Amino acid sequence: MASPVRPRGRQINAYQLVALFLAFVLVSGVGGVLAAGLLVPLAAGANTATDTAVEVFDELPADLEPGPLSEQSRIYANDGTTRLATFYTENRIVVPLDQVSQPMKDAVIAIEDKRFWEHGGVDVEGIPRAFVNNLTGGSTQGASTLTQQYVKNVLIEQAVRDDDVMAQHEAKADTLGRKAREAKLAISLEKQMTKEEILQGYLNIAQFGRSVYGVETAARHYFNTTAAELNYLQAATIAGITKAPGKYDPSADAELAQSRRNTVLLTMYQQGYITKEEYDTGWKTPIADTLSIQPLEAGCQASGGSAFFCDYVTKIIMSDPVFGETKDERVGLLYRGGLDIYTTLDPNMQVAAEQHAAAAVPADDPSQIEDAIVSIEPGTGKILAMAQNRAFDNTEQPAPNTTAVNYNVDQAHGSSNGFSPGSTWKPFVLAEWLKEGHSLYETVSANKRTWTLNRDFHASCARFGTEQWTPANSDGPGSGSMSVLKATYNSVNTAYTTMASQLDLCGVANTAKAAGFQPSMLVDEGEVKVRPSMILGTQNSSPLQMAAAYATFASGGTYCSPIAITKVVGSDGQELPVPSANCQPNAIDPQIANTVTYALQQVLTQGSGRGNALADGRISAGKTGTANNNTHTWFIGYTPQVATAVWIGNAEGDVPMNGRFTINGKTRSYWYGSSLAAPTWRDYMNQILAGQPAPGFADPDWQRINAPAPPPTAPTTPEGGGDQGGGDQGGGDQGGGEDGGDQPDADADGGRGDRGDRGNGAGRETDLGEWLGNLGGGGNG
Numbered sequence: 023m024a025s026p027v028r029p030r031g032r033q034i035n036a037y038q039l040v041a042l043f044l045a046f047v048l049v050s051g052v053g054g055v056l057a058a059g060l061l062v063p064l065a066a067g068a069n070t071a072t073d074t075a076v077e078v079f080d081e082l083p084a085d086l087e088p089g090p091l092s093e094q095s096r097i098y099a100n101d102g103t104t105r106l107a108t109f110y111t112e113n114r115i116v117v118p119l120d121q122v123s124q125p126m127k128d129a130v131i132a133i134e135d136k137r138f139w140e141h142g143g144v145d146v147e148g149i150p151r152a153f154v155n156n157l158t159g160g161s162t163q164g165a166s167t168l169t170q171q172y173v174k175n176v177l178i179e180q181a182v183r184d185d186d187v188m189a190q191h192e193a194k195a196d197t198l199g200r201k202a203r204e205a206k207l208a209i210s211l212e213k214q215m216t217k218e219e220i221l222q223g224y225l226n227i228a229q230f231g232r233s234v235y236g237v238e239t240a241a242r243h244y245f246n247t248t249a250a251e252l253n254y255l256q257a258a259t260i261a262g263i264t265k266a267p268g269k270y271d272p273s274a275d276a277e278l279a280q281s282r283r284n285t286v287l288l289t290m291y292q293q294g295y296i297t298k299e300e301y302d303t304g305w306k307t308p309i310a311d312t313l314s315i316q317p318l319e320a321g322c323q324a325s326g327g328s329a330f331f332c333d334y335v336t337k338i339i340m341s342d343p344v345f346g347e348t349k350d351e352r353v354g355l356l357y358r359g360g361l362d363i364y365t366t367l368d369p370n371m372q373v374a375a376e377q378h379a380a381a382a383v384p385a386d387d388p389s390q391i392e393d394a395i396v397s398i399e400p401g402t403g404k405i406l407a408m409a410q411n412r413a414f415d416n417t418e419q420p421a422p423n424t425t426a427v428n429y430n431v432d433q434a435h436g437s438s439n440g441f442s443p444g445s446t447w448k449p450f451v452l453a454e455w456l457k458e459g460h461s462l463y464e465t466v467s468a469n470k471r472t473w474t475l476n477r478d479f480h481a482s483c484a485r486f487g488t489e490q491w492t493p494a495n496s497d498g499p500g501s502g503s504m505s506v507l508k509a510t511y512n513s514v515n516t517a518y519t520t521m522a523s524q525l526d527l528c529g530v531a532n533t534a535k536a537a538g539f540q541p542s543m544l545v546d547e548g549e550v551k552v553r554p555s556m557i558l559g560t561q562n563s564s565p566l567q568m569a570a571a572y573a574t575f576a577s578g579g580t581y582c583s584p585i586a587i588t589k590v591v592g593s594d595g596q597e598l599p600v601p602s603a604n605c606q607p608n609a610i611d612p613q614i615a616n617t618v619t620y621a622l623q624q625v626l627t628q629g630s631g632r633g634n635a636l637a638d639g640r641i642s643a644g645k646t647g648t649a650n651n652n653t654h655t656w657f658i659g660y661t662p663q664v665a666t667a668v669w670i671g672n673a674e675g676d677v678p679m680n681g682r683f684t685i686n687g688k689t690r691s692y693w694y695g696s697s698l699a700a701p702t703w704r705d706y707m708n709q710i711l712a713g714q715p716a717p718g719f720a721d722p723d724w725q726r727i728n729a730p731a732p733p734p735t736a737p738t739t740p741e742g743g744g745d746q747g748g749g750d751q752g753g754g755d756q757g758g759g760e761d762g763g764d765q766p767d768a769d770a771d772g773g774r775g776d777r778g779d780r781g782n783g784a785g786r787e788t789d790l791g792e793w794l795g796n797l798g799g800g801g802n803g
Contacts, residue, residue: 086207088176089183091116091227093360093593094239097335099328099367100404100588106367107325107332111182111357113318114235115242116593117249119222125254126237127221128295129261133286135168136293139217143169143208166201169208172224177204179227183358225249230263231271233318244272246314254296255304255312258286273315280309322414327376329414330428330436331367331405335586337435339363344599360593365586366404371397371710375409378706382686382698383411383670385423389685392673393699394429395706396565397666400573403582403603405566406664407710429673432542432564440542440562441654441671444695445513445630446647447559449575449618450534452510455521456614457533462507462621462727466524468500468517475554483528484552491554493519507727510621511629513646515558522557530557536609538571538581539563559647565656565667572658573665574610575619575643578720581609613723619643620722622659630696631657634704640716644703646695651678657699659707662717666707668699 094110119127131138137145145167166174181187211220230240237249240260245252252260262282263270272279284305291301317324322332339345339356346352355361375395383393394410408430415424428436456462470493473479475486493515500514509517522530531550540548542564551561566584574581582605590598610618622643625631630646634657644659654671670685670693671677679685679693690697 086173086176086211088223089180090593091179091236092183092358095356095359095361095363097332097363097365099365099369099372101369102364104369106328106335106365107322108320109336109357110320112179112235113233113239113320114226114360115238116226116236116360117238119218119225122222122225122237122249123252123257125295126225126249126252126257126260129254129257129286129290130225130264131168131221132290132293132295133261134171134264136289138168138221141167141169143167143210143212144205166204167208168224169212169220170201170204172220172227173204173207173211174200175224175227177207183354228264229267230260231267232274233320234267234271243316243318244313246316254290254300255283255287255307258290258304259283259309259312262286272309272313276309276313283309323416325414327409327413328367328372330410330430331365331372331408331586333414333416333426333428334405334408334431334435335363335365337431338586338601341434342601344601361598362591363587364589364591366399366406366588367408367586368406371407372409374706374709375407378702378709379409379411381705382668382702384686385411385413387686389679389683390672391670391677391679391685392429393668393670393702394565395666395668395702396430396569397664397710398566398569398573398584400577400660400662400665401580401582401605403570403573403585403605404588405584405586407666408566425673427673429669430565432540432567433544436564438542438564438673440564441656441669441673442561442649443559443563443568443656444647444649444654445515445559446568446645446656446658446695447534447539447557448510448513448518449572449622449645450537450539451518451522451525451530451557452506452621453537453575453610453614453618454525454530454533455506456617456723456726457611458525458529460506460521460524461725462510462617463505465503465505466509466517466520468502468504468509468514468520470494470501470516473519473523473554478523479527479554480523480525481527481552483531486553493555493558507621507624511624511627513625513630518557519554522554527552527554527556533610534571536581537574538567538583538609540567542567559649565669568656568658569665569667572644572660572667575615575622576660576662576665576719577615579610579612579615580605580607582606612720613726616720617722617726619719620727623719626659630694631659631700632696634696634700636661636704636711637708638716640711641718642707643719644700646700648694649676651676652680652683652692652694653678655679655693655695655697655699657695657703659700659703661707661711662719663714664707664710666703668703668706670699670702 091114092110092112093114093116094108094112096108097106098104099106135141135145215223226236226238228237229235230237231243234240234243237252237260240263241247241249241252241256244259245256247256259272259279262279262285263272265282268274270279270282287296287301287304290296291298296304322329322336325332336356340349340352342352345355375397379393379395383389383391392411394408396408397406398404399406408428410429412429413421413424414426415421416426420426427438429438430436431438433439472490472492475489475491477488479486495515500512500516504512504514504517506517506521508514509521531552534556535550539550540563541550542562546561550556553560570582570584582603583601585601585603587600590600592598620643622645623641625645626635626642631644634644636642640661642659642661644657647656647658648654649671653676654669656667656669658665658667660666671679680691682689682691683693685693685698
């Protein structure tokens, strides 16, 4: 059993308290006849009383420095008015006294301290009553003034801020010592602060209900108004609560609250603050007729579909040193700092993202498949929308089909391990291909073959073993020679493997990192794993980071770190520093970035994403992706204004979406990036860009497109084709792994190898799709 908390200060008995209060009377500026009258009954022990008073009085603390109050912090969307969430340890909004109505000031003074404007911190007229009560064994009383109550609340607030359990106990303890300390501090405070300053402090610090602190918060919560607009009836209601906040809270017990309100009204009438007519009218008014209770919503749980973005914002605040040196400081700033946090979230885009995430895969779909949509503004890094098909729930017992895991972000900021990006990784390979002097119309072999790692691939920063790797394609015969452009828009793994064999894989990794690719798992420490299979997207990343990387191409080569916060204003009205996007112009050479964009435009017009071009001829570019065994499917696409990633899969495990797999009532033999992710991207982008300007992309480097092609590589095995790519049995967009030793986490098994029943186009199971697949040498991913 835990030991009881033991007070640290001197213990004071009733006799000493009498002596102390005599001293208080003498120093509080009201001595004279009254003080002399109090001394008469104690004449026999006057000397002892005086000596004791001086001794104990001197030992009590005399100085109190009220610090800043804990205030609620608020998170807003990019319009500056749409509130996403509120955070607080104490739900408080601090306002100056001139923003509190006169009836509110009158009500508090009437019921709590009618001689407030007259005393010097201690109410000597109330001391005899308190003494008699204490000496006769009644509950401990101290004739507490508003100043003393303010002192008590300040001591509690400071103890809570300092996480000092002992100090909290002493500030709340029902002891004579606490009353004595409060009295001396009250006298001292009255000499430091004006009455108006003390009243303002009390009105802001006092508790006016369950999780309601300060009159401004109370006014908004109970009456949907401000402290400045409170009328006498509303003021009486609020003033009555503080005696027992849990008991007299109108939202908890309206009948008790009404009785207490009427007591305050009577006191206000007796002291001349309201007329007899006002009292009669108010007394007869049911409290329910005056209330307009606003919900007390705290945290991201109350943010609805924006909850995951909200949670991401809080993770940034709690982890970024720009908001404090330690995590405790950063948490305290969010929950006590009274911040106004302005974010990048576009409310209209967010609603659209939520709608399309839910439409693609309902939360309760029997497939248990999940999805996520995230949008970024190219050239700024601003996160415009972030949604997924599962609702946010971070309680200990979450509701069905909910989660606290943010699928869009990395492990550090959302507890997600990320997902294999499949062939959405190929643009990084293409960028390095162009960087090393190759062109889009250069031809490469698309024949399926077995590669020996240390013999067939080069990496200036890594060494490979003798393991063998046989990547393949998911659909149709991807064989013979084809242009790199065709290999890109048809997402042909075998052709891209040939390209990789002609590059320095460390250069590929560096280019991917420069563009913005980042692994999602903490164990990877942000580094790209250099290995041949990386070209097919074997290392997990997050939708947010992949969208940021594609935004680099959309902006003509400028990479910006994703940002969610644009401005933070403290309770004092001063702006705080915020994390920077650290935009890096020329992270990718603009000519190379624009040429990659040129190639990715063809994905939507004649390649694996065909059929998903945007409405009204709006120019766009993008790439499909399907991870090994169809476990994760992607489409990442962009216009000059917006880059959006759509991911569909299962976040809890790699669930193969093949073998007549049903999602949202539709059954397919194999689900690819073109099957559901691409149409979802198309419909979402059409909605958010409707009515917006439709600028085009910058021109590509035509020399990198039309450079003379070298002699074609001689064909070997006439197999393959497609977009799942992977192990020794095929699969184009599925990524893929080497079979063997130095790549233990790579996916060894590919897709379905040499199937020809699925074509190119938009993933339609038709003869036309098969014909296009054979013609292009690849599947649809």
